[in-house]
Amino acid sequence: MTAHFAIDNELLRLGDTPVPTGLYIDGEWRKGNGGEAIPVVDPSTGNVITHVENASVADAMAALEVAHDRAPSWSRTAPRERAEVLRRCFELMIERQDIIAELISLENGKSLADALGEVRYAAEFFRWFAEEAVRLNGEIYPAPSGANRIIVEHQPIGVSILVTPWNFPAAMATRKIAPALAAGCTCILKPASETPLTANYLADLYAEAGVPRGVVNVLTTAHSGKVVGALLDDARVRKLSFTGSTEVGRVLLAAAAKSVVSCSMELGGNAPFIVLDDADIDDALAGAMIAKMRNGGEACTAANRFYVHDTVHDAFANGLAERMGGLDIGIAYDKQTECGPVINRAAVTRLHELVEDAVAKGATILVGGAPLDRPGFFFPPTVLTNVRSDARILREEIFGPIAPIVRFGSDEDVVRQANDTEFGLISYLFTRDLARGLALSEQLESGMVGLNRGLVSDPAAPFGGVKQSGLGREGAHHGILEFTETKYIAANW
Template sequence: MERYGLFIDGAWRPAENGETYEVLNPATGKVVGQSADGSEADVKKAVEAAHRAFPEWSGKTARERADILRRAYDQIVSHKEELAKIMTLEQGKPLAESRGEVQYAADFVEWSGEEAKRICGETIPASTPDKRIWVHKQPVGVAAAITPWNFPASMITRKIAPALAAGCTVVVKPAQQTPLTACRLVELFHQAGVPAGVINLVTGTNASAIGNTLLEDERVRKISFTGSTEVGKILMKQAADTVKKISLELGGHAPFLIFGDADLEQAADEVVANKFRNAGQTCVCANRIYVQEEIADRFSEILAEKTKTLKMGNGMEEGVKIGPLIDGDAAAKVEQHVKDAVDKGAKVVVGGRRISEGNVHFFEPTVLTEVNDDMLILEEETFGPVAPVQTFRTEKQAIEMANNSRYGLAAYFYTKDLSRAIRVAEKLEFGIVGVNDGVPSTAQAPFGGFKESGLGREGGRYGVEEFLETKYISIGLK
């Protein structure tokens, strides 16, 4: 069983209060680890360590920071299997998905390290011959990264790798359900040569107390958060008191449009890969599947047949495609959405049942048809393995249905018509659009949303920019 403390100023230590908590496997309900239960006092120590380390780390050359990040990438890749098993044990996703996430997490480290060498300023022509105008980029300072349980490796590296590349130091607060992956990752960064104080990790069960301490501290100049829109709004208000830079990757309610000319087999394969990954517990998975009327029956049949083949169970077992939901609250929400839909006229084509025993909760991969706008499932993010199918008649109607949401993170559609592809992609009000692509996420592209799905971008050079300040320097010549 893994046992970890807090990582502060280059060393593992117990929480100030001496408290710990158990980490459970959501597929079995058994204890798989133990983590320190940090408090406000620990956060203050972590911020102090990051603040002390900032001048030296930010003073390193881009090449020096890039070299350390390259070694961190190598460490993560060489420990891929170990990290994947830790992730599956504490989070529940199938082992094959965990392996894929570890590589995805490593890719952010590699890409950010290379971007460190491409942080450039600018020279602007002055208005008079006796002046020069320089634009200088410099790291914002101490950054706090608050990460979710559904992607416990990649959501950390997507934040801390660009922060380190920019020259920032960081304090990480992972989700209480999945601290072990975070602890092992931080250990590998340390082994790669990241100096003491540059990365600090505070785990704990009192997320609001830890978050409040980070937000109140004036030395923390940047907050990067991935989680619900509701919590993101609270953080946004709190960050205003000290006017921190803030990046928010929040909820999604992704539409997936299937036009009449689409390759239905290929489109159904992409819907399954998109919708049922991580048991539907992703912010970019399809929550609203809109299918053109003339192909709706056939597409629903194909989707149902493919969904029936998905094996549900413990993610450590061979062939499992659908793992458990993270907890009872998650299962109750999925169950509520399905019941509400059925009560209002939806038809369960496949699945539809919650399977719970003690603190272990599964939900069958489910396809619903005859869905309408009055149902909760089309209004709220389900965060579970349920694919609701609704029909549309025209391209204009499909776009209106897709955009009819306060969220704007990701959207997808399938068509063979190039002109339609361009029209629809441009009109969808979402930060990420997959055209004949249900899995577009990659380390080098900007990830983020419109509307209430967040602020800022993560990935590629856009992710590094989030951790930089722009300074204008005017020089008078004598």
């Protein structure tokens, strides 16, 4: 087991560095006025790690006041200066990647290998948007009539509220903070109460990198609805960027509509993983292990439904069961662990209910299938076959290490089944025929497709979904534009 963290009288330390547990407002750590402090639980043991402060609406208004006051000066900062600050954030995260990964494993439950991958991915958003900060180019061209010039600029949208989930406590924050800062916006981050420590630790890192006081503020709260709702009701807030469930996203969109706040929404998924008859089965299995087991399946991009052609079904199903059944399950921050716990006890219960529902409707368990009898919140990697179309597990986002497999016979059939969902975040497709793969990729109703790949996330690529999987895009050049307003100036000279 690693030993970089220690808990002493509810004070968590990483090495020699204490991890803040307060509210980060105007560059200072403060007490909250929202009532009883929020416990942070280690999913590997079920034990409380520490407690963090609980923000009230009044605390949120204090953070908003600061963010609004600092907005003019930060927006006027030279793009190169903003870029250098972001670049330094990247460098500091890479310097401390091992210790940040341990903190993520401790509060989130993902394996150290997964956590280290997240830190590197999270840091890369700062490097990418450091480069984008100096390339926020506008346009100038003559009007078709010749009467004037058309000038187009991209200006900072203003104070931005960033709401992030527990499954990627570093990356979901930096994917929003980096483009907001690059565009010249100030922000208030509300991390998930299950995993607030990573966000708090990184807040101090941003300050060390040169982010001015009040430009980034961090609020933990047990009153998310009230706090975020109050912020959205305030005219000084001009942007909401949310990653989380579609259900919560709908509520936030309705709240934002009252003040016509610009929204970026990265919502739920129900990703199909399609293996065609001509696929390389070894490649498909390798891709499946990444697409399904990255972060233990607790990812919106996780493969949710496996559709495998009749002719290769048995080889794929048995191969996947062998690989998933062979994973080393254990405490997240043990170095040999390949699959850690899920986030909490409720998640274990729900995963078991999904399996029982599928089995009651005729599914066969090849491996796993029931919670592990041990401290912490463990559900083993599970593979199901003969899963019927009316099983809940094919309709709901699983968010855990379960792979339900369905047979199919034709390309038309599998496209129909893959698209039969309200979600449309990502699809995966494996085939040796590139032309066939590209043709089917265009028919799949999702914002992203992994063609012969089990991993698509990249700061240089536009991340986002269609249908009820979200609005807008994160990453790429698209990501910084989400934090800008486009201004047109008609000019004569």
